[in-house]
Amino acid sequence: MRKLSRFEKLGVVAAVIIACCFLYMKRFYEPQEKKFKATVAQLNKVIGEVNALNAVPSAVSLRRTLENKKKELAGLKDQMKHIAVSTGDERQLSEMLSRVSRHLAASGLTVLSLTPKGKASDGLLEWNRYELTLSGGYFRYLQFLDRLAAMPDPVKLGAISLQQSEIKPGSPGGAARQLRAIPLQQSEKQTLRITMELFI
Incomplete structure (x- = not known):
């Protein structure tokens, strides 16, 4: 090797x-x-x-x-404590109802009835509940809602019902039939019966 x-x-x-x-x-x-x-x-x-x-x-x-x-x-x-959220005082209720009435008149709506329905609570505030029945045009009602929204006071609306209303002479409410689709250009010419809950 x-x-x-x-x-x-x-x-x-x-x-x-x-x-x-x-x-x-x-x-x-x-x-x-x-x-x-x-x-x-x-x-x-x-x-x-x-x-x-x-x-x-x-x-x-x-x-x-x-x-x-x-x-x-x-x-x-x-x-x-210094913020007024109480709506239970009779004087306050009268003032608020008066303001609502002025808004209704300014909007061109007619009050058919205003019925107290007692008190209601939503967990934060205790409200005074009213059932309000109105007569007038659709756009006038929208104007009234705008006026309510601009109020500084607490106001709340509940169930709202709109019906076409045929107001007969001498009849405060007239015969009402269920509201159906109405063209917007004609809705102001129709007289509506408006029922809603008002909380103040």
Whole structure:
């Protein structure tokens, strides 16, 4: 068997070293690197959770915030005392009904009946409920609704019924039939009987 030359010996040694390095990287280094990365990720997660716990305000801070909110609430309640939301006073009711009547007259509608229906509550306010029956044109009724919407006082409308009405002489209500589709250009020429709930 021939002796290896010096160059060939160096080549064999280099091949052995490379093979050993490859085996080391494959068997030892890469698994350790994966474990290290997983450990770093877990550590970062724990650090994030600890930082989140540190971000929670202390009991003293929470107590101070609660006291400030209570003061704000007391101030708002004090302001609410000076806002008139009561509609139960007889004088107030008379004034509001008078304003509604003026809006009806200004809109050209005729009041056929106004019937008190007691009180009703919607959870926030207690309302005085009335059933109001009117006679007049459709666009005049829309004008009346616009006037109601512009009122500064709390006003609410309930069930609204529109019927064509044939007003006969000497009859306050006339014979009414159910409203059907009326062309807009003709609707103002029709006399409507309008029944609705009015809450004031």
